[in-house]
Amino acid sequence: MKKKIIEKRGECTTELLAIKDAMELLSGKWKVHIIATLTYKGAVRFMDLQRHVEGIGAKMLSKELQDLEVNLLIKRTVLDTKPVTVEYELTPHGKTLEKIIGEIRIWGRSHRKKIIERK
Amino acid sequence: MKKKIIEKRGECTTELLAIKDAMELLSGKWKVHIIATLTYKGAVRFMDLQRHVEGIGAKMLSKELQDLEVNLLIKRTVLDTKPVTVEYELTPHGKTLEKIIGEIRIWGRSHRKKIIERK
DNA sequence: GAAAGTAGTTTCCTTTTGGGAAGTGATTTC
DNA sequence: GAAATCACTTCCCAAAAGGAAACTACTTTC
Numbered sequence: 001m002k003k004k005i006i007e008k009r010g011e012c013t014t015e016l017l018a019i020k021d022a023m024e025l026l027s028g029k030w031k032v033h034i035i036a037t038l039t040y041k042g043a044v045r046f047m048d049l050q051r052h053v054e055g056i057g058a059k060m061l062s063k064e065l066q067d068l069e070v071n072l073l074i075k076r077t078v079l080d081t082k083p084v085t086v087e088y089e090l091t092p093h094g095k096t097l098e099k100i101i102g103e104i105r106i107w108g109r110s111h112r113k114k115i116i117e118r119k
Numbered sequence: 120m121k122k123k124i125i126e127k128r129g130e131c132t133t134e135l136l137a138i139k140d141a142m143e144l145l146s147g148k149w150k151v152h153i154i155a156t157l158t159y160k161g162a163v164r165f166m167d168l169q170r171h172v173e174g175i176g177a178k179m180l181s182k183e184l185q186d187l188e189v190n191l192l193i194k195r196t197v198l199d200t201k202p203v204t205v206e207y208e209l210t211p212h213g214k215t216l217e218k219i220i221g222e223i224r225i226w227g228r229s230h231r232k233k234i235i236e237r238k
Numbered sequence: 239g240a241a242a243g244t245a246g247t248t249t250c251c252t253t254t255t256g257g258g259a260a261g262t263g264a265t266t267t268c
Numbered sequence: 269g270a271a272a273t274c275a276c277t278t279c280c281c282a283a284a285a286g287g288a289a290a291c292t293a294c295t296t297t298c
Contacts, residue, residue: 016173018227019151019220025230026223027146029256032138046275057257062276072233083265083274093233100226101138103219104145108137111144114191114212148286165245176287181246202244202295 022100025071030056030064035094036101038074043089073097141219144190149175149183154213155220157193162208192216 026032030053037052038044044052050061065088068074073094077087090097145151149172156171157163163171169180184207187193192213196206209216 015224015228016152016155018224018231019155020227021231021234022223022227023145023148023151026142027148029142029146032142033135036135036138047273057259058276059258059278060256063256072237078275081274086275093230096226096229100219100222103222104141105134105137107215107219108139108141109134110215111190111212112137112140115140118191166243176289177246178248178288179286182286197245200244205245 025067025073026100028064030060031068032101032104034061034064034068035073035090035097036105038088038090038094039098039101043077043087045085045087049088068094144186144192145219147183149179150187151220151223153180153183153187154192154209154216155224157207157209157213158217158220162196162206164204164206168207187213 033053033056034049037049041048041052046061046065049065050056050058053061056064065074065076069076072091074088075091077089079085079087152172152175153168156168160167160171165180165184168184169175169177172180175183184193184195188195191210193207194210196208198204198206
């Protein structure tokens with residue numbers, strides 16, 4: 001006989017939606033790296049960002065910055081200099097990521113140790 | 120005249136390596152979702168996991184679980200039941216992710232609010 | 239013996255992500 | 269006037285991620 005499985009979920013779903021939302025923003029090769037750099041350095045120009053985020057190309061950097069901007073995490077400011085320069089910095093809302101980035105950094109460090117000592 | 124830009128980095132690099140390590144593990148559509156489910160539910164069988172992680176297919180689930188296992192985050196246990204069943208659960212090391220998952224959840228919730236009220 | 243449940247693997251396909259090279263247009267420097 | 273800098277964009281391609289369906293192999297239930 002088939003047993004009917006009636007599961008209680010409910011309270012999980014909205015929590016998992018929140019996680020999904022956050023991970024959509026943070027997943028990928030560059031976003032967290034860029035945000036971490038802006039956290040360290042404050043306002044940074046495009047070319048300087050490219051120099052600090054090792055390995056990223058102009059196309060990727062441009063795309064990622066647009067992504068972060070529409071999600072209200074960074075602010076783009078065009079400066080009226082001789083060759084125009086553009087500065088990027090975290091918004092107040094972007095700065096609320098500091099905690100999560102901090103936790104990722106701490107955990108990454110301990111995980112690195114763990115994996116190295118296993119070998 | 121060309122200006123030589125000599126930059127002080129140094130202490131950043133190892134921190135960014137740690138972030139990179141962590142993000143390689145957590146990036147993607149499913150990993151955090153799976154870990155969060157195991158955090159909530161404890162030991163869970165394959166088919167139950169598939170039911171809880173909405174939308175995931177058997178192939179993806181299998182691949183993601185293998186990934187998490189080789190990184191020492193989950194433990195796979197084959198149970199000697201009539202049709203064999205397999206249980207997955209977080210290792211002690213996997214459980215250290217709780218904090219970071221918690222932060223992601225909290226931030227995701229507040230971000231969700233922010234984005235919704237903007238519209 | 240047919241059906242269904244266990245835990246996957248395999249094949250084939252589409253979508254997404256990422257990357258290099260070159261181009262743009264304005265301005266400044268040599 | 270040639271070269272370089274800034275902040276990109278466009279094009280074209282490769283690799284990775286993700287997914288649907290079928291298949292394996294074994295056991296229990298009808």
